[in-house]
Amino acid sequence: MIFCVLPISLTSEKQSDWKTTVSQDKSDSLKIYLDWAEKELNQNPQKSIQYGKRADYLAELMSDVISKAKSYLIIGQAYELLDEQDFAMAYFKDALLIFHNAGYKPGLVKTYNNFAIIHYNAQEIDSAIVYYQKALKISRELSDSKEIAKSLNNIGSLLIVKSKYGEALRYISELLRINLDLKNKNDIADTYGYLGYIHLKLGNFDASLDNYLKELRLREELNDHKEMDKFLTNIGKIYYKINKFSKALEYYQKALKINQEKGDKIQIAQSLSNLGNVYYEMKDYKKALTFYHKSLEMTDEKQINTQLSNSEKQSFLQGKAVLLNNLGLVYKNLGDYKKALDYCKSSIQIKEEIGDVGNLFYPLTSIAEILMKLEIYDESLRYLNRALKIAEESNNLMLQKEAHYLIYEVYATSGNYKNALEHHKAYTAIKDSLIQISTNKLISEYQAKMETEKKEQENKALRQTNTLQRNYFLIISALILITLIIIYSRYKSKQKANKLLSDKNEQIQQQNKELEYMFSKLQAKEQVLSEANATKDKFFSIIAHDLKNPLHAIALSSDLLMEKYKEMNPEQLTNLVKNINSASEHLSSLLENLLQWSRTQNGKMKYEPDTVDLYRIIHENFSLMEDAAKKKNIILHSRIRSETYTIGDNNMLKTIFRNLLSNAIKFSNINSEVIVDIEDLNEYYYKVSVIDKGIGISPTDIDKLFRIDVHYTTIGTSNEKGTGLGLILCKEFIELNGGKIYVESKINEGSKFILTIPKAAYTEINSRNTGQISITDYQQQ
Template identity: 30%
Template sequence: MNNLKIILLFLIYPSIILCQNKTYIDKFELELKKKAIEYKSEINFNKAKAFYLNKNWDSTLVYSMKQLSTNHKTLADYCFFLRGISFRKKGLYNQAEKELTLVSNKFIFYPLVNFNFGLIAAKTNKYQKAINYYLKADSALINKNNTSQINKINMNIGNCYIHLKQYQKAEKYLFKNNNLLLSKGDSLSLFESYTNIANLYYEQYKDKEALIYFEKAYTLSKKIKDFEKKFLGSINMAVFEENRGNYKQAFVYRKESEQWKDSLNNQNKIWAVADYEKKYAIAQKQKQISVLEVENKLKETQRKTMFFSVLGMLLLLVGGMYAYAQKVKNAKIILSQKVKLDELNATKDQLFSIVSHDLRSSVNALKTSNTKLTNSLETKNYSQLDQLLQQNNSIANGAYSLLDNLLHWALLQTKQLYFSKDSVHLFSIVQQIEYNYKSLLLDKAITFENAVSKNSFIFVDLDSLKIVLRNLLDNAIKFSHQNGQISMYTVETNNDFCQLVIEDTGLGMSQNTINELLQDNELLAKKSNSEIIGTGLGMQLCKQMIKKNGGTLAIESEPNKGTKIILTFPKTAV
């Protein structure tokens, strides 16, 4: 029961405690646009504004800092606030607090500063401190009749009291917020309110009362267009029914939640691809500009050479030698750049060729499977229908993993992936990854063992570590036999590094395949001896991320005897 309860809280709280006051933010963004127009000559401020509105937090940080270096006092508070929000969005809460502290209390949107202090405190589990900041934000509001501003504060205060286990105070604020929302008919906010109240009762083991509000939230999610809320509504009902032992109904809710999750992922992928295409077009234009600049420099050198030739034979000789040396040097540079560019283009063409072939195969498989699915529905062949649905899910997961790896690979190549190293509890991360892949493990009846030492702490970037472990576990499952076994365990080698081993009893691979996988910038295809290798993009992504985290990768394997992946990461300094 405890495990199910932890999962439920994990799903609910991120969408509630970090609930922003959208009405107040809209006013801030409107004022920000006005300031940008008023100070249009401040290029860095205008760029910071544009990147902030596009949620490009890294670029916002860069240009807001450049603007601060100009010592423009009128825009200083806006820049500090933009930096505080950007650091908070990136999960760098200490830096966010430092920047927000620099905002003057005379800033017109200072209640929003206190509100963000509250969000940061809540995110770092300092709930009483968060409540104090929310109350400060409430007392500083200019327009007390603006219920949308008060609602968000009441909601966040109520959730903080839940964490503090002061349930009566939590109930007071949550129902105060709920009653205001009922009169307004705001479906999205009302969904969050019902979920909060359900969680309040669930925390107190009042399952009967909790179920009423979970069902209200689930019913309301049907009317909301937000895929994330639809997913939360159905997954909360699934976990609740599992906790009650009603596994049949829980399965129905969980299948529905997966559909909403797929819809949300598809929407995010479309936006990500569009953004990538835009950045690629800009990069191509910049390359063209660079080539033109090199050509202009060469022409300028030629004009200077002709000018000096008029001064005399001696100057002509010296000038000719200088021009010739410069020309040879520039030619070597251009030739070197051309060779590198050709190599990059060849890699890009090979990657796109392989990825497009795999995507076409996945789409074609989905098309064929959907035709069979339609026929099964018409003939009411429900056993085949369930098999086809599982097959479609497997194909979609494979295509999603390919696109996800492609996106992260592109970000690495363009140096846009942000790395923030911190101390990470390795056992907990492996436990999370195991939960994410539980359905795939169950489908193939694979036994998974998490034998990682609970005392292992490594100093790495958390997001990139998860990407590495997801790719390696996905490969282990893909190449494992039915009823196989996968285990993750640590090996103590020395005091500075921790060794994590991922071992399976699957197909294994030859030494030639291992050598090719460990080569840099190698993209692989299916070999003539029928070894199922794939594109190798996931492994290349893993290698680059392991290297950036100061780690190493080794592979031990034999055909039909399983595979052992050995990762080495630096330990957290004591």
């Protein structure tokens, strides 16, 4: 929000010739004309100019330079309102010169603010910020809290326009502190709104939500319901972004109710679309479809067009195009590809009609994905190549990366592996470039900061040096001459000593380097030997103890079965068979882990990455563990959605989750549950957790879990046995797949084994689609 002069009502009165109205006291007349000029400013700028010029005439007669500058300031504001920018700028410059010469700081603040407004109207945002900063500096010198607040507000607003949210946060945070001191609730509410929006853009969703809720509470205290729908929508958006969908629905429904009471069709359509977005994310496609269609019905262009300006109409049509594309996405997920294509093509048609060609990327890729599902590969490629061209023309690397990956998918699915490989290489190269760009940006910012500080220090030192040179030139010259004589006389005597000392230092340094090198080699060899010895010990421990026990149990049970078969009753036979089965299952699992572990130790286990569906892997392992879970009446539950993809070795990932689920069941209490949870760690990694409600692990024992040199194993809640090898194998495999594993646990409360796993580009498709599900992107400004 840019602060401007507010309109002030004035009762009209008939004015006679102005010179006859001048009081004998010129001072009173001057004050009256300045007052009239200011009051007419927004009502009648032409009349304001007339009164301003009369005030200028009187100020000239009285040699009142401050009043003269004030009249120039008002006249300049009037010309600015009449869009006579050149005249306005000329008067502002004259006013600035007078205020500056007179040292009248309040006048300088107002003049700088008006310079900023002119530059803002000319879309010269950077220049406007410079003038507002000048106004802020003088306001601080005057300790004028209200003017400081105005300047902070104006600078923060323009930084938001420039998308410099980090800088804007600094100014708006200071604005909040001042407004809290001034205790103006309306201004405080506005500031909380700014902070909510800034934190939203910075991805600080908790802070954004906190500020939006504070704004809402203040609006309710002030009984300010004028834009309550927008406040509620902002809060709903935060809950939507952090996947708290029930809360998002609650606030979107409240916003919808208000918009329905107001009869605002555009905002009703927006609220309906927002509700559709939430149901889409919840994969309740039928409800999403219902709300999207209701939203579309509200966008009756014949009625809407009469209410909107050209720019608003453009924004409305852009939103409608997004809504049509969203409908296409829903129908795609429902398997109705014909309707999906129709809606996506309608979206493209609207965007082309309004000249919004730069935003065709997502509708084009949506159609391409539908055509790929229909196995119409040539047509799919045609749309994707057009999308890639748009991404390249806009120099948007994120979109280029996505386009290349989709083209790779089409070629790979259709069997054209050569072209698939080329586009996968392009995808990988752009992905690496994006990481490098992000890194380089941080480095450049740091270097620029360091260089600026260095230059400032150099300039300061240079100024000090120049001062000393001017004041002490003769003294320094004399000292230099004396010093040179002393140095020369001692130079010869010290030269030899320095040479000997230098040679000795070099010799010592060389010896130190050789010793350090030999020591590092010894340490490396010692580490290798230690790991090899630990591996050997682990191997023999398993063979000597863990393999012997199940084999011995099978042998004893089978001997007993052979010798006492006829003497046993059915219950005894059943128990004996169960013992043999349990021992054989334990032995099978042990041998499988032992075989894979040994292959990793001798280098025969190759890492073969591919795109892997985590949902499928978890549910395959659930099937394997079903019997073991049923024995303890344990419920297996996964929060991983279908088509959640990662990059990794399929067999290794199966082994990892098989061991983690087996351990979770083994150490879970009877009648409990085992949960597999997932969340986004960042843009490139998932955080997957295997959670049990079992006996837990002590902090001391957690440190032993993944160490080859420590033999650690415990008995399960139903006396199940283990080797300790499974978790070591999990650690080695997850690290081969570019991830990490660690544990959080409390005794008698259960354990959480946490994995970080690289994301595949499939998830980026879902993220892209989600980001498009809205009619407009409301920004509170």
